[in-house]
Amino acid sequence: MNFRVKAIILDRDGIRRALTRIAHEIIERNKGVDNAVLIGIRRRGVPLALRLAEKIKQIEGCTVPVGFLDITLYRDDLTQLGYHAKLSRTEVPFPVTDRTVILVDDVLYTGRTVRAAMDAIMDLGRPKAIQLASLVDRGHRELPIRADYVGKNVPTSSREIISVQVEEIDGQDQVLILEKTE
Amino acid sequence: MLTIAGLSRKQRERFFLGGKRLPSKHCLGLAALSAKEINEILENAVPMKQVISRDIKKVPALRGKTVVVLFYEPSTRTRVSFELAAKHLSADTVNVSASTSSVVKGESLVDTARTIKALGADLVVLRHPSAGAPHLLARLIDVPVINAGDGMHEHPTQALLDIFTLRERKGTLKGLKVVIIGDILHSRVARSNIWGLTKLGADVHLVAPPTLLPAGIERAGVTVHHRPEEALVDSDVVMVLRLQRERQRQGLIPGVREYARMYGLNAARLALARPDAVVMHPGPINRGVEIADDVADGSRAVITEQVTNGVAVRMSVLYLLTLGRGA
Numbered sequence: 001m002n003f004r005v006k007a008i009i010l011d012r013d014g015i016r017r018a019l020t021r022i023a024h025e026i027i028e029r030n031k032g033v034d035n036a037v038l039i040g041i042r043r044r045g046v047p048l049a050l051r052l053a054e055k056i057k058q059i060e061g062c063t064v065p066v067g068f069l070d071i072t073l074y075r076d077d078l079t080q081l082g083y084h085a086k087l088s089r090t091e092v093p094f095p096v097t098d099r100t101v102i103l104v105d106d107v108l109y110t111g112r113t114v115r116a117a118m119d120a121i122m123d124l125g126r127p128k129a130i131q132l133a134s135l136v137d138r139g140h141r142e143l144p145i146r147a148d149y150v151g152k153n154v155p156t157s158s159r160e161i162i163s164v165q166v167e168e169i170d171g172q173d174q175v176l177i178l179e180k181t182e
Numbered sequence: 183m184l185t186i187a188g189l190s191r192k193q194r195e196r197f198f199l200g201g202k203r204l205p206s207k208h209c210l211g212l213a214a215l216s217a218k219e220i221n222e223i224l225e226n227a228v229p230m231k232q233v234i235s236r237d238i239k240k241v242p243a244l245r246g247k248t249v250v251v252l253f254y255e256p257s258t259r260t261r262v263s264f265e266l267a268a269k270h271l272s273a274d275t276v277n278v279s280a281s282t283s284s285v286v287k288g289e290s291l292v293d294t295a296r297t298i299k300a301l302g303a304d305l306v307v308l309r310h311p312s313a314g315a316p317h318l319l320a321r322l323i324d325v326p327v328i329n330a331g332d333g334m335h336e337h338p339t340q341a342l343l344d345i346f347t348l349r350e351r352k353g354t355l356k357g358l359k360v361v362i363i364g365d366i367l368h369s370r371v372a373r374s375n376i377w378g379l380t381k382l383g384a385d386v387h388l389v390a391p392p393t394l395l396p397a398g399i400e401r402a403g404v405t406v407h408h409r410p411e412e413a414l415v416d417s418d419v420v421m422v423l424r425l426q427r428e429r430q431r432q433g434l435i436p437g438v439r440e441y442a443r444m445y446g447l448n449a450a451r452l453a454l455a456r457p458d459a460v461v462m463h464p465g466p467i468n469r470g471v472e473i474a475d476d477v478a479d480g481s482r483a484v485i486t487e488q489v490t491n492g493v494a495v496r497m498s499v500l501y502l503l504t505l506g507r508g509a
Contacts, residue, residue, distance in 0.1 A: 070229060073241035073271075078505060087229040087501075123238040 018151030067092035364423025
């Protein structure tokens with residue numbers, strides 16, 4: 001199967017501006033970030049969570065703890081994959097109980113990843129609240145889940161693929177919309 | 183009745199290769215695993231260890247799967263370790279203990295395999311007094327089989343947890359001088375460790391009286407000694423094996439006390455090893471026989487760590503085998 005680049009949704013500056021806005025929204029909505037922690041979902045939620053923490057530090061002058069979550073063991077399609085997904089480490093070196101946990105991911109699609117991430121967080125403790133930040137929301141939800149902070153809403157068809165590329169993993173910052181070609 | 187002798191030549195070859203052609207379906211022994219496969223199991227054990235160090239020691243990965251733990255030999259720690267590993271992954275476990283006395287080996291294993299099939303098991307953990315029993319079971323049923331010890335042959339998950347513990351402590355196995363002291367001849371733990379450690383580049387030395395060493399073991403790429411003092415110098419790891427007391431009745435050693443004096447790991451002998459050397463023992467321990475009290479309870483012993491790591495490593499093996507691979 002081949003893919004054709006249909007459009008560039010966000011370029012480097014676009015991603016930067018979206019994250020800056022989300023950082024402001026997080027601070028505003030939580031009336032500061034004293035009780036907040038950021039947890040990035042592996043893999044591309046991780047650099048995004050780190051960037052959000054950096055921006056919040058620039059704006060508010062305080063450091064928000066950042067953790068990373070591997071949700072593989074919580075996936076609902078794990079036994080149907082037919083192959084094993086390689087596990088990564090979960091690194092949440094602080095208690096989440098009574099904190100406001102802000103989950104960070106690159107794309108919000110069916111909502112199943114977020115469901116798995118919420119279950120994983122609940123097994124680490126009992127947060128006061130869980131919020132969700134996503135760089136792209138492409139629709140097609142299969143579960144009653146919505147994001148609290150969205151970088152960009154992108155209406156898509158299920159034939160299309162959203163490719164989020166971040167410098168830390170892919171060498172460049174951009175969000176593409178790809179289309180399958182037969 | 184299915185016996186090993188009744189198999190065709192091709193089947194027999196496959197049987198003795200220990201599942202080489204299906205490298206990922208079963209975990210029968212470290213002889214059949216590549217260094218890459220061993221490392222894959224160890225890598226996945228790291229997040230598993232995180233899971234069991236939390237307050238809520240459970241993930242839903244194997245929900246709805248059934249693991250049958252079938253033991254034809256008495257065991258507490260290995261059985262409990264497998265059972266806990268399966269439960270931490272949310273699998274359902276069924277324990278079946280068969281007493282060796284009432285078992286006619288080949289036949290009963292075939293019958294048991296039929297029962298397991300009918301019960302709808304997704305994975306079987308088997309301990310059996312006969313070498314090769316798990317390999318036979320693996321041929322009879324189409325679910326993954328984990329060898330939890332077969333006769334004097336292999337005990338792969340024990341070696342994997344030993345290697346995992348060493349990796350945590352030492353970073354890498356490459357170039358480590360590992361000394362294994364004790365009854366090598368009857369030890370499946372030693373055999374699996376020799377395979378695993380040499381594959382990962384460790385320098386393996388064996389110490390035992392000549393009567394407790396298998397003939398030709400040097401060909402496995404290890405160095406053989408008969409006196410602990412000459413082997414222990416500059417060692418990074420000392421692995422002590424349990425002395426089974428019935429060996430004395432078989433005339434293989436003159437006496438348990440003499441064995442303790444000649445081969446027991448005490449503080450004086452351990453002083454020959456490197457200052458950061460660690461002491462391992464697969465348990466259960468005969469205090470005062472193969473290992474002195476002060477060494478077993480000393481700061482260099484990692485024996486309780488081995489037990490904890492055993493659960494993590496077995497979770498990793500259960501995870502990899504139950505969810506299948508290679509798509």
